[in-house]
Amino acid sequence: MKRLFLFAMAFVAQHSMAQQKLSQxxxxxxxxxxxxxxxxxxTETFPADSTYKPKxxxxxxxxxxxxxxxxxxxxxxxxxxxLIAEGDVIKHWTEDWQYENQTLLAFDKDNTWKKVxxxxxxxxxxxxxxxxxVDDEPRYEGSATxxxxxxxxxxxxxxxxxxxxxxxxxxxxxxVLHRINHHEITATGSVHEQDNKKVVRADGKDKVIVQEKxxxxxxxTDESKCAAAKAWWEQHKQFWALVRKYWDQLYAANTxxxxxxxxxxxxxxxxxxxxxxxxxxxxxxGAALEKEIAATLxxxxxxxxxxxx
Numbered sequence: 001m002k003r004l005f006l007f008a009m010a011f012v013a014q015h016s017m018a019q020q021k022l023s024q025x026x027x028x029x030x031x032x033x034x035x036x037x038x039x040x041x042x043t044e045t046f047p048a049d050s051t052y053k054p055k056x057x058x059x060x061x062x063x064x065x066x067x068x069x070x071x072x073x074x075x076x077x078x079x080x081x082x083l084i085a086e087g088d089v090i091k092h093w094t095e096d097w098q099y100e101n102q103t104l105l106a107f108d109k110d111n112t113w114k115k116v117x118x119x120x121x122x123x124x125x126x127x128x129x130x131x132x133x134v135d136d137e138p139r140y141e142g143s144a145t146x147x148x149x150x151x152x153x154x155x156x157x158x159x160x161x162x163x164x165x166x167x168x169x170x171x172x173x174x175x176v177l178h179r180i181n182h183h184e185i186t187a188t189g190s191v192h193e194q195d196n197k198k199v200v201r202a203d204g205k206d207k208v209i210v211q212e213k214x215x216x217x218x219x220x221t222d223e224s225k226c227a228a229a230k231a232w233w234e235q236h237k238q239f240w241a242l243v244r245k246y247w248d249q250l251y252a253a254n255t256x257x258x259x260x261x262x263x264x265x266x267x268x269x270x271x272x273x274x275x276x277x278x279x280x281x282x283x284x285x286g287a288a289l290e291k292e293i294a295a296t297l298x299x300x301x302x303x304x305x306x307x308x309x
Contacts, residue, residue: 025127025146028153029077029097030069032190035226036218038065046211054210066229070237075099082229089232096130104128104141105251107160109175109201112258113138135272136243137259142181154184174198174209192216239279246294250301258302268300
């Protein structure tokens with residue numbers, strides 16, 4: 001009887017600690033929200049051989065980024081980034097954090113992602129950060145444990161990704177960016193560090209051409225600087241919730257997803273901009289809007305059966 005009592009007490013204590021850790025994790029993720037002055041810095045470091053000449057240092061400043069919770073559940077927190085540059089509000093990337101998630105969409109190459117199923121034991125206590133682009137199209141996903149120790153709060157995971165927006169319009173000498181993403185809460189906001197490898201993937205083999213260091217710094221600033229972004233999001237968030245709904249259907253229905261870069265000589269962002277404008281102007285609403293969103297995603301996905309309805 002005593003042994004059973006001690007076992008029950010240990011179980012309760014363990015459950016309590018797990019709940020406390022889960023609360024810490026959620027607080028760290030949501031701590032990345034708010035209005036920030038942002039700086040993006042990148043430099044190529046170690047080339048694979050002497051024939052490659054690393055590109056120079058790049059630094060982007062004078063921008064403000066607003067991060068808000070777009071959706072939240074017991075084991076899921078979706079963060080939306082909105083970039084404010086030269087007075088314009090731009091829907092930036094999306095972070096979908098999921099607790100003990102076993103299903104990842106792993107980037108392969110050439111605009112193709114494959115569904116990967118992880119064992120429950122491997123993801124116990126971990127959070128998957130699913131990163132999506134400006135149209136909520138897939139980018140990359142990684143799973144790891146949030147660490148709270150020595151006064152630090154950070155998360156770090158490796159994943160493969162397509163070329164970043166800052167490069168895919170200017171170069172094609174590699175087709176996979178192997179990323180190690182490190183997110184850490186700081187006294188003034190947060191920092192997103194990257195240790196990347198630029199990879200040529202072909203015939204089942206990877207060849208690294210150069211490594212890269214990236215540091216994206218988010219420093220909290222006066223919330224009034226994000227007033228335009230807050231107003232924009234209130235007006236547009238329902239549209240993007242619908243878009244995420246149909247992307248989720250697409251992911252659930254397929255073991256792989258391949259996206260076409262253009263349809264009728266038009267990239268996805270232009271098609272989605274047109275739909276968003278129609279929704280904002282009330283020219284397209286309700287079931288008709290949902291049908292158009294599903295049809296647009298169906299066009300850009302190379303899969304024949306998308307499962308969209």
